[in-house]
Structures are given as structure tokens and as C-alpha cells.
Amino acid sequence: MAIFADSSTRVVVQGITGRDGSFHTRQMMEYGTQVVAGVTPGKGGQMFDDAVPIFDSVEGAVREEGANASVIYVPAAFAAGAICEAADSGVGLIVCISEGIPVLDMLRATRYVADRGARLIGPNCPGMISPGKAKLGIIPGQIVEEGPVGVISRSGTLTYEVVWALTRAGMGQSSCIGIGGDPVIGTNFIDCLDAFEQDSQTEAIVLIGEIGGTDEQNAARHIKQNISKPVVGFVAGQTAPPGRRMGHAGAIISGSSGTAEEKIATFKENGVEVAARPVDMPDIVGRALHG
């Protein structure tokens, strides 16, 4: 098992002929991911690397090639539109790597995706990888290993750091999900926690958070109520400056400061162990796995 994507997942890449899209499509295929189609409007009928048919729209990729997941590498100005197109074409999983999408556009796009029953990961994220099965996004394939640890994170390179530490310590991963650092995202910590709870391969979960918002606090309370598997947390930004905050609306709406201290305290109150350093993660996870 694994969550969200595995070796049966049939991937269409939106923006397959772009600079980032073409580079990372090759990396995904090298990893063994089934990339069955690409989309670049105007290049329909051509082939990518003599191996992958290109379509003008996602609809064609779904109809002709049976694509059921999409990875998006299109420029920010077109990314929210690409997300909606994927959802409208019946793709069940949409992974949006693109960054720089206006938040007001994402409010509509996340609603559009939810209304069509699809799952969105991202945007502005490294995507996901189910080691040994499929890679949808840009997480380097050489740092992961198949195993029992589920990883969820808001950041990119910090995730790599933690995953690499786990792999070196002999603890492989079931799936690693980079949910993205934008204010409005599709899949959140709680969605991933629930999926890992149901996944038979996953025996322990690592949750990597950072300052800002209340997602970590909500996840902490959810874990206490609903997750039986051990969860280990990490929160980046303990030394981040309080900043020159403008306005009160943020604090009023969330009733929270969003600081690392508050998040760490909420994890601990809800029985989630928190690693002080990324390098401490393997030891704590090891104890959780082996008692």
C-alpha cells in the first residue's frame, strides 16, 4: 500500500514541454512512474521524448490514455486554471507544483476541485512520492526508501533533510507528501493523517510543520482524537522574528499567534512527541516503531 498514488497510477503532466515540466517528467519516468500523457495546448498530436503522447487538453489525456492523476508545472498565471481543468476532466488526484498563484484564485480553485470530488495536493509544493512505486512531483528519488514511515510536510528542502535522515537510519517511507506552504492549499495535514491511519504499510507518521496559521494545532487535536499510530512532529521557525505585523485581522480570525512555541506546546499537550532537531527524528521514530 501507500497513500494517494502507487504503481497503478496513470499520470498526465500539464505543462510537459516547459523547462521544469520536461525535466521533471523525465525524472518521474526514470523513477518508474507511469506517465501516460502530457498536455500543452497547441502541441496536441506530438510526442514527448518519442514516448508520451501530448494532448491539447486534459480531457483528451483522460479519454485516450486513461490518466487518473495530474501533475502541474505550468506558469503561475495559468496554474489555477490548470487545476480546474484537471478536476473538470475527471482526474482524481491533482498535484500542483507551480508557485506564485494568487490566493484569491486559489479560493475558487480549491472549491471547484472539492465540488468535483477530486483531491488537490499543493500548490507551491514538492509533490509526493510513494517510494518504489510512483513519484508525482520533484522530491529527489534517491533520498527515499520503501518502508513503514508516512511523512507529511509543509516545506520542500526541509522534508528532504528529514527523509534523508530517516533513510540513512534504515527507516523507509510508505509515502511522503509535501502539502505546500501557501495560505490556501488543497490537501491538509488532517487529510494525510487520516489516509496514513488507514494505510496498512504505514506504522508511524512524521509531521513537519512551520510557523504561521493553525494547521499544526488542528492536526495535534485531531491526532489525539482519531489517530492510533504514533506521530512525531517537528516545527521550523523557533527563531523567526515576530515581525512587523500589520493589522489585527489575522489574530482575530484564528485566535492564535501561529508561533513555533504555540505549535510545539499544542503537539505536546495532545501527546505528540516533538523532535528538537531534524537529526533527532530517526531516533524518536525508531523508538515509536520498535517500542
Add this chain to the structure above:
Amino acid sequence: MNIHEFQAREIFRKHGVPVPPGEVATSPEEAESIAAQLGTGVVVKAQVHAGGRGKAGGVKLAATPAEAREAAAKILGMQIKGLTVTKVLVSPAEEIEHEAYVGAIVDRANGTVVLMASPEGGIDIEEVAAKTPELIFRETVDPRYGLLPHQASRLAYKLYAGDSARARQAADVITKLYASMIDAGASLLEINPLITTKSGELKAIDAKMNIDDNELARRPAIAELRDVEAEAAEEVKARAQGLTYIKLDGDVGCCVNGAGLAMATMDLVKYYGGEPANFLDIGGSSSPEKVVTALEIITSDPAVKSILFNIFGGITRCDDVANGIVEATKGIELQVPITIRLTGTNERAAVEILEAAGFSAMTDMDEAVQKAVELAKNQT
């Protein structure tokens, strides 16, 4: 991007929100002549991208043009949370009967815009929210339909229950505020306070607006509102190269790829007894030029006693970073020691490039951070 009060006011005014007159001055003399033209008592307000300016002494009342000059002389040049005040807004002093709060924000938890209002406006609004949350009223805007008329009306009648004349005015103000938010691409806006004057009129006498940086590419007129004078010079330089830099008070200069890893690196500097001099994220695809700019910015901070590079190569290629370090140090003589940690994509090529140029490189993050902290201590 933060914009100033006077700029937010202009956006509100364009959408028909009642905003008092007023102009910006950059000198005491200018403030005096604006006050003379207005012909009333005025309030002189610092225009600075930091909250808490009232408590910092950045807002002063002046009964006469001469007093306005004096007030401006005191405020201009003042430091508020590390930022120098270079502009003041001079506006008529209002006779205030009542102060309300109206705000709108993108609520990340629900993925919607939420409008908020409270009849208990003023500087202690956060205390109101904490102690008497029942006095904060909310309307959630469905992004499919936008703000509906009944929602603006419902919020307005909660704000001014039993006073239809004012509630109808308020519903109009709330509708226009929401339109301003969508039009400007704002992620937050606030009027605190929305006052009622002695004659029963509503007026927005303060205005805050935060623009989503991701909106600027498609809103050139809004992008032009950026006041680089009001921002730290290094932060402006970093942004021009696609870097994110925030100066802090420590002495270990940090250069990292990725915001999460950058924060984790700073936390580790602190863990090992040091203090980070900055947050600096060189981003995903880091060309050698970005690294050159990053090093220039870090070395221009005289407090930096030791430099730490922490790179986890994914999209970022370690050899690009290595080339950038070598390139940058050709031009400038490094006055402080540099510790380089890199691992991941093209790590071996990077180590060879660095060693050929006389640098050494490490692969372990904790060892590198410890070394950089020690080196900073030895320099003192």
C-alpha cells in the same frame, strides 16, 4: 506587499468608501501648509509598514498649522520597529462619537474570505476578540458567489442594532470594502476605527491593506505602490534577484535553499548557542548569480562574524551554488570564515569545484552549524 495608509485610502476612495481628505508630507513645512489648506485641527500620522505606531508615538494631534509642523518634525525620522518614518499623512481631526472595527481577511483554515466587524473598535480590538469574542461578528464569503447583499446587511445590523440609518450606511461601506479587496488583490484589509461622527456619518479614518505578492504581476498599477524607501535596503536588493532576506540581530550569516530549511537552520544555530544574523532563502533553481548577490548581502552586514551555507540539492544543483561561491569570492575578499554544507544533486562536482578554489565542504548539517557557531564566537 504592504502599502501605506494613504495609499489604501485612495483605493477605498475610488470604490466609494467614505474617507476624510488628507495629504502626505515628507517635511515639517509641507505638513504645515497641508494643515493650513485643510483649515481645521489635524492629525499627523506616521506612514510606516509596522503595527503599533500609535503606541510608539507616531500619531499626534495638532490644533494649528504651526503645531502640525512641530508634530511632523517629531515623527519624521522616528524609528518604529526598526523602520525609519519618511512620510506623514496630514488629515483633519474628527469628532468621534463611536468607533467600530471592520476587517476582511483570507481565512486559511476554511479557504474563504471572512468579513469581521465589531462595535468595539479601536486600538484594543485584539483584547476585545480574546475577552469578549461574542462582540466580533463574522460573515464567510463563498468564493463561488462573492459577498451577497444580505450578508453585508446582516453584518451591518449587528454592528448598529436599532439604528437603521447607520446600518444601511455600514452595509454600503462593507460592500465597497469587499469590492476594494478583490479589485486590489488584497489578502487583508482593515478599517480600525470606522467612526461615527457627531453628525451621524460613518468615516474610515484608518486604512490598512496587505496585497498578495502573487497578484502584483497582473496588477501593475498596484505594484507601483511599493515604497522601497519604507523597506530595508538589503531586502529590496534581495528581492530584485528573487531572494528572500530578512535581517536579524545575530552574527552567523545564513544562506540556505528553501524557507523551511532556512528556518530549521536558524533554529539549529540557536540550539548550538549562536544567533542567526539573517534569514536568507536563495529559492529553488539557484543560479550562480543569485549566490553572488546572497554573499554580497550577507557580507555587507558588519555584524556577521561567520557565514554558513546550507544547501540540500533537489532542484537546486550543488555545483551551481559552488560556482556562485567561487565567483562571488573572486570579487570580494572575505573578512570572515565561511562554512559550507551541501548534499544532494551534483554534490561531488560541487565539492571538487570548491576544493579547487581552496574551500572545504561538509555534508552533515549539524556539524556545519556547530562549526559556524564556533567560528563566530572565536572572532569576538
